[in-house]
Amino acid sequence: MAFPNDTQIQSPSFPPNPDAVIEKLRELVSKNYVQEDTSAMHIRAMALIGQLKSLNRAANLATRIQKDATAAARHEMDQSHLELQNLLYEKRHLEREIEKCRQFASIYQDVPLYTLEQFKSLAPEEARTDDVLSDEHQLMLNRLSFELAERQRLDQKRKELIQQKEELLKESKVKLVTMDNVKSQIDMLMKTASDIQKKVDELVLPLTASEHKMDSYT
Secondary structure, three states, rough: OOOOOOOOOOOOOOOOOOOOHHHHHHOOOOHHEEEEEEHHHHHHHHHHHHHHHHHHHHHHHHHHHHHHEEEHHHHHHHHHHHHHHHHHHHHHHHHHHHHHHHHHHOHHOOOOOOOHHHHHHHHOOHHHHHHHHHHHHHHHHHHHHHHHHHHHHHHHHHHOOOOOOHHHHHHHHHHHHHHHHHHHHHHHHHHHHHHHHHHHHHHHHHHHHHHHHHHHHH
């Protein structure tokens, strides 16, 4: 009677199935093999047991391979999940920043500007070309730049006027001091003249009295 065929070991990527080998071992102890040679039966049983051990090793190898593959897949999935979370966080951050920009009230909205007609008539020609006037964004930038230049020019003019005012005030103070000095000198001259006049009067009165006496005797 022929012995059953050996089963081939499956791919190491998948756990091997030992059922066929176990079934063959069961057949060896069945009534069908009672008349077979004991030595041959023993050799065949040892071969099947060796094959079963090989299947066990293959099963362990396949299990390790599957575990490694599972760990790699889990790691890749975790990495993908982490990248997704990072993208979602960045998306939420960008959405918040966009909302902030939308709600941001720039100071230029409160800055009083030259009217558009004034800008067209006063601004340099290169700042008010047809291309600029047709571009709302560029037009606003040019109007702001022109406003800044005008304010700087006016501020410089204001500083120059303030400097002129300070110089005039200094000159006025110098003239005032000079006038005070002249007034003081005039007051001193007038006082001196008054004192001299008094002394002259004191000298003239006795002479006049003497003349009146001499006239009375004559």
